[in-house]
Amino acid sequence: xxxxxxxxxxxxxxxxxxxxxxxxxxxxxxxxxxxxxxxxxxxxxxxxxxxxxxxxxxxxxxxxxxxxxxxxxxxxxxxxxxxxxxxxxxxxxxxxxxxxxxxxxxxxxxxxxxxxxxxxxxxxxxxxxxxxxxxxxxxxxxxxxxxxxxxxxxxxxxxxxxxxxxxxxxxxxxxxxxxxxxxxxxxxxxxxxxxxxxxxxxxxxxxxxxxxxxxxxxxxxxxxxxxxxxxxxxxxxxxxxxxxxxxxxxxxxxxxxxxxxxxxxxxxxxxxxxxxxxxxxxxxxxxxxxxx
Amino acid sequence: xxxxxxxxxxxxxxxxxxxxxxxxxxxxxxxxxxxxxxxxxxxxxxxxxxxxxxxxxxxxxxxxxxxxxxxxxxxxxxxxxxxxxxxxxxxxxxxxxxxxxxxxxxxxxxxxxxxxxxxxxxxxxxxxxxxxxxxxxxxxxxxxxxxxxxxxxxxxxxxxxxxxxxxxxxxxxxxxxxxxxxxxxxxxxxxxxxxxxxxxxxxxxxxxxxxxxxxxxxxxxxxxxxxxxxxxxxxxxxxxxxxxxxxxxxxxxx
Numbered sequence: 413x414x415x416x417x418x419x420x421x422x423x424x425x426x427x428x429x430x431x432x433x434x435x436x437x438x439x440x441x442x443x444x445x446x447x448x449x450x451x452x453x454x455x456x457x458x459x460x461x462x463x464x465x466x467x468x469x470x471x472x473x474x475x476x477x478x479x480x481x482x483x484x485x486x487x488x489x490x491x492x493x494x495x496x497x498x499x500x501x502x503x504x505x506x507x508x509x510x511x512x513x514x515x516x517x518x519x520x521x522x523x524x525x526x527x528x529x530x531x532x533x534x535x536x537x538x539x540x541x542x543x544x545x546x547x548x549x550x551x552x553x554x555x556x557x558x559x560x561x562x563x564x565x566x567x568x569x570x571x572x573x574x575x576x577x578x579x580x581x582x583x584x585x586x587x588x589x590x591x592x593x594x595x596x597x598x599x600x601x602x603x604x605x606x607x608x609x610x611x612x613x614x615x616x617x618x619x620x621x622x623x624x625x626x627x628x629x630x631x632x633x634x635x636x637x638x639x640x641x642x643x644x645x646x647x648x649x650x651x652x653x654x655x656x657x658x659x660x661x662x663x664x665x666x667x668x669x670x671x672x673x674x675x676x677x678x679x680x681x682x683x684x685x686x687x688x689x690x691x692x693x694x695x696x697x698x699x700x701x702x703x704x
Numbered sequence: 705x706x707x708x709x710x711x712x713x714x715x716x717x718x719x720x721x722x723x724x725x726x727x728x729x730x731x732x733x734x735x736x737x738x739x740x741x742x743x744x745x746x747x748x749x750x751x752x753x754x755x756x757x758x759x760x761x762x763x764x765x766x767x768x769x770x771x772x773x774x775x776x777x778x779x780x781x782x783x784x785x786x787x788x789x790x791x792x793x794x795x796x797x798x799x800x801x802x803x804x805x806x807x808x809x810x811x812x813x814x815x816x817x818x819x820x821x822x823x824x825x826x827x828x829x830x831x832x833x834x835x836x837x838x839x840x841x842x843x844x845x846x847x848x849x850x851x852x853x854x855x856x857x858x859x860x861x862x863x864x865x866x867x868x869x870x871x872x873x874x875x876x877x878x879x880x881x882x883x884x885x886x887x888x889x890x891x892x893x894x895x896x897x898x899x900x901x902x903x904x905x906x907x908x909x910x911x912x913x914x915x916x917x918x919x920x921x922x923x924x925x926x927x928x929x930x931x932x933x934x935x936x937x938x939x940x941x942x943x944x945x946x947x948x949x950x951x952x953x954x955x956x957x958x
Contacts, residue, residue, distance in 0.1 A: 533856075540952045554858060554862065554863040
């Protein structure tokens, strides 16, 4: 984060979910409600953790924010855009104001084409035949940017996650932590305004994980982008986020929205501080309450 | 490196020499008629003295095999890409692709001669028909096994169908394609020889002629040449596979 620092701070994208629901209907099986009636607002530049038990539907929620899945009830809105509504809402919109529906869908496309939204998966999911540089440059390449630009941006993003020395290595030659860093760099390369992370460090050992948490937090502070971080770890949610949203077991509903009363800059010592224990206690109680 | 080569080549070579010696000994001691089973020394002799016949025949067969295998590779990959493009297309057409797998090539070789006439084209068609299925089946498996998260990543950045094909699906399927080609290479040789039985030319005709003249050692010599061709092709595909994959795919590492 030196010369090519994101120019302006607080360029984050706002997220707004209204009455969002998603039910899966697998073949030959009863339908499964993954998400039910979720209202959520994330302010531009905010760091929010979605905390919930495994399999509760928090990934589904994140995928809907990313536009990788569509809600079948309610509406997801990003920044100033009109957002992807459920089928029903959209049909209603088309019958009443056909022209307006047209423009909203265009606005959405533009926003995503610029790579404003980035997504980090549970595992690194790098392309095995490309080296780190090729992997990190891939999003810009897909967005149709010229090669030199892709490479320059990739080099910056790689430096940002502290992986400059491993630039020309392939995924098979990297440790799990390095792979995850590369994955993070790939998400950052488009300079997104909204960064979505789906339990990104869950598979790493505790020390590496804390290191990456720390780095991610610093990155967020430096850039001012909006971050939505899905996790099942209470400690991770409390350490990283300004605000934690506790979700119930499936179907995911909001149990508690809690603003963490912790210093803005998070240092490793915080993990052992009394006030940190107090905050994790609050989250634990809420999570526990949802299980019964 | 040299040591590894020795370790890899020596054992099969020893097996070959040893079994040839044993065969030689048994055949001579039991006094088997050379019409039924010529001793390895006679086969080797024929392979050497008849090389004036065998080498041109080998070249003819090699051409047919390469053309047939080339067609299988290109068309097989294209068909697999088409089949993988939608569940419906796959369901509608895949059963008919299986046809190429189960078709008895011996039975339809005469048909190929009726369609393409005697000569190279019918033989190429025979080599093609028996070798395309493994290419289709393996490539399709590869295309369908692409990491779903990577598919989503490509979707997130609005990758077009072309980019997704070239930068994700085909490279992902490459190890599978190469496995298919390894199988197809051997099959193409079989298809070409059978095609030559009815379509004429190449090692297939040498085998037929030698059989009519009751020169069993020449039949064996021709088989030796055909095996050599199959082995060489297999080796080439394996080598190409190693070169292409060693830097990133587990199948060719370590």
